[in-house]
Each structure stands twice: as C-alpha cells, then as structure tokens.
Amino acid sequence: MKKIAFVGAGAMAEALVKGLIAAEHLPAKGIWLTNHANDARLQELHAAYGVTITRNQTDLLKDADVIILSMKPKDAEAALSSLKSANLNSKQIVVSILAGIHTSFLESYLPSNQPVVRAMPNTSATILEAATAVAAGVHAGSEDMKVVSSLFKTVGEAVEVEEEAMDAVTAISGSGPAYLYYMMEALEEASSQVGLDESVSKQLLIQTFKGAAKMLEQSDLTPAQLRANITSAGGTTAAGISVLEEQGVKAAIQACVKAAAARSKEMGQAFSK
Incomplete structure (x- = not known):
C-alpha cells in the first residue's frame, strides 16, 4: 500500500x-x-x-x-x-x-x-x-x-x-474503552476514599486491568468462572461483589450497552436511502 x-x-x-x-x-x-x-x-x-x-x-x-x-x-x-x-x-x-x-x-x-x-x-x-x-x-x-x-x-x-452486527460492535468495542475508563475513574476515587495514595492506586489498577485481560485471553474459562475462582465465601471479594449486585451494576452495564447500540441504530436511520 x-x-x-x-x-x-x-x-x-x-x-x-x-x-x-x-x-x-x-x-x-x-x-x-x-x-x-x-x-x-x-x-x-x-x-x-x-x-x-x-x-x-x-x-x-x-x-x-x-x-x-x-x-x-x-x-x-x-x-x-x-x-x-x-x-x-x-x-x-x-x-x-x-x-x-x-x-x-x-x-x-x-x-x-x-x-x-x-x-x-x-x-x-x-x-x-x-x-x-x-x-x-x-x-x-x-x-x-x-x-x-x-x-x-x-x-x-x-x-x-x-453488517447487521455493527450496531452491537459499536456499543461494545467502539464505545467500550470509555466504559472501562469510567470504571477506572470510579476505582481511583474509591482508592482515595479508603486511604490509598493516588500514584500507587493508579499503578496497581493499571496492572490489575492488564492482568485480568491477559487471564481472560489465555484461559479457557469464562469471565464468570474466573470471577468465581477468586470469590471465596465470606471473603473480601464476596463482600465487594455483593454490593455490586445490590446496586444493580450488571444490569446497569447491560442497559448501557443496549442504549449505545440503540443510538447507533438511530443514527443510521437518519442516513438511509
């Protein structure tokens, strides 16, 4: 080329x-x-x-x-x-x-x-x-x-x-980095609230995201299985996950993706012949 x-x-x-x-x-x-x-x-x-x-x-x-x-x-x-x-x-x-x-x-x-x-x-x-x-x-x-x-x-x-899948693609990978940055933003703020230094929390969070992505890439396990493997009954992870479930975080993420896909479709309807 x-x-x-x-x-x-x-x-x-x-x-x-x-x-x-x-x-x-x-x-x-x-x-x-x-x-x-x-x-x-x-x-x-x-x-x-x-x-x-x-x-x-x-x-x-x-x-x-x-x-x-x-x-x-x-x-x-x-x-x-x-x-x-x-x-x-x-x-x-x-x-x-x-x-x-x-x-x-x-x-x-x-x-x-x-x-x-x-x-x-x-x-x-x-x-x-x-x-x-x-x-x-x-x-x-x-x-x-x-x-x-x-x-x-x-x-x-x-x-x-x-092409029928492109609205879904737009919602997942096109907009996806913004969702992850939003989550990182929340985790950074939470780190400060529990007393962790900003530079330390950023370093730990970056490596945590990288490591989780590599685990998913290199493992045959699903995200749900990987999560279960580190969620011991009565432990710290379980305590955090229970709050996410109570707050409806999974449903909110699903609604987020559906809204983005719907907006992509709506934008396409404005450009139709």
Missing part, C-alpha cells in the same frame, strides 16, 4: 494515523488528510506526524489505495456528494469509520461498482491495541476485505462481521 487518504481529521483519524506510522504500514508522507474547514488542525497533524495535508480533492484521491471516511456523521452527506463526481475507480476501497451509517447509504453516492467497507475501530489504535470489526458492502470482495483487515490489524485486532 502506497497511499491512504483520510477525509476528516478528528480524534479517530489521528489515532489511526499514529498507529499506522508506528506499525510502519506505510511512510507518513503516504498518509494524506483533509477536513471540512479547520486548517489549523491539518497543520497540527502535519507538524506532529509528517503526513501530507491538502485542500485539493483531486490530489487527495489520486492513486489512493484506500479512502477512509472519518469526518463527523453530520458532515457525511456533504463529503459524499463531493466524492460523487471524483471519478473513483473500482480498485479504490472506500472505508467508513462513521458510527451508525450503513454501507448502502454510502454506496448510493458512489459509482455502482465501488467497493465499500464499514469499520468500527476504537481509539486504542493509538497504541496498536485497537479492536476493530469490519463489514463488507455489496461490492467489496474477499480481496478488498483482506486489504482492509490487514490495515486495521496493524493497529490491533480486526474481525470480519456481517
């Missing part, structure tokens, strides 16, 4: 840019970016990463192997309208990382044979630890999916799913 073009230069685009460069997927100068109107933002990214920035759409799209739509969803129609007359060819893969927007909506603006792939990464791409799901549009073949999957695998793990 020699060139990737980003249409949109927000936080997720920057996370992918940083990850792609760190993974040496292609030279920084082969990563091109534009956005709607924020020149200062483009200059900031150029200074930080050495990427190519432009306001010329012809230059942006020329010879781009992959075109990544990473603008805000509210700007999607305007961006797609400009792409409609851009003379894209069928070898150029259009990848959308826009939450809630279906490939059918994107395809309605593009040439009839344009390969379109929908992807949902998360911001852990910045440290090459993203969890990304990719779903094929009507004209995206197996080779197109290999290219897109390999791109996102440079910044973490990538799995192929049917």
Whole structure:
C-alpha cells in the first residue's frame, strides 16, 4: 500500500494515523488528510506526524489505495456528494469509520461498482491495541476485505462481521474503552476514599486491568468462572461483589450497552436511502 487518504481529521483519524506510522504500514508522507474547514488542525497533524495535508480533492484521491471516511456523521452527506463526481475507480476501497451509517447509504453516492467497507475501530489504535470489526458492502470482495483487515490489524485486532452486527460492535468495542475508563475513574476515587495514595492506586489498577485481560485471553474459562475462582465465601471479594449486585451494576452495564447500540441504530436511520 502506497497511499491512504483520510477525509476528516478528528480524534479517530489521528489515532489511526499514529498507529499506522508506528506499525510502519506505510511512510507518513503516504498518509494524506483533509477536513471540512479547520486548517489549523491539518497543520497540527502535519507538524506532529509528517503526513501530507491538502485542500485539493483531486490530489487527495489520486492513486489512493484506500479512502477512509472519518469526518463527523453530520458532515457525511456533504463529503459524499463531493466524492460523487471524483471519478473513483473500482480498485479504490472506500472505508467508513462513521458510527451508525450503513454501507448502502454510502454506496448510493458512489459509482455502482465501488467497493465499500464499514469499520468500527476504537481509539486504542493509538497504541496498536485497537479492536476493530469490519463489514463488507455489496461490492467489496474477499480481496478488498483482506486489504482492509490487514490495515486495521496493524493497529490491533480486526474481525470480519456481517453488517447487521455493527450496531452491537459499536456499543461494545467502539464505545467500550470509555466504559472501562469510567470504571477506572470510579476505582481511583474509591482508592482515595479508603486511604490509598493516588500514584500507587493508579499503578496497581493499571496492572490489575492488564492482568485480568491477559487471564481472560489465555484461559479457557469464562469471565464468570474466573470471577468465581477468586470469590471465596465470606471473603473480601464476596463482600465487594455483593454490593455490586445490590446496586444493580450488571444490569446497569447491560442497559448501557443496549442504549449505545440503540443510538447507533438511530443514527443510521437518519442516513438511509
């Protein structure tokens, strides 16, 4: 791959840019970016990463192997309208990382044979630890999916799913880091309340999260079984878990995910043809 073009230069685009460069997927100068109107933002990214920035759409799209739509969803129609007359060819893969927007909506603006792939990464791409799901549009073949999957695998793990699953993916892995940060925030505050030094609690909590994730990754046991293994009757863990159950924390987490999935679906309904 020699060139990737980003249409949109927000936080997720920057996370992918940083990850792609760190993974040496292609030279920084082969990563091109534009956005709607924020020149200062483009200059900031150029200074930080050495990427190519432009306001010329012809230059942006020329010879781009992959075109990544990473603008805000509210700007999607305007961006797609400009792409409609851009003379894209069928070898150029259009990848959308826009939450809630279906490939059918994107395809309605593009040439009839344009390969379109929908992807949902998360911001852990910045440290090459993203969890990304990719779903094929009507004209995206197996080779197109290999290219897109390999791109996102440079910044973490990538799995192929049917598009019908993308609202759920958005709610789980797309928004998931925020849920975990929220939990970490609560644990840090609780650590202070029980008398633990802030720097010590942060160090312990980070390693605890890392260790728990590795245990789940390397074990054949379910999360419920791993939890049971360290929850002795009458012990400290049991005391804590009983409060979580009394407070309905599991139900709250489930409701959180359902709300996020519903919002993703709602956003998609606003972009339907």
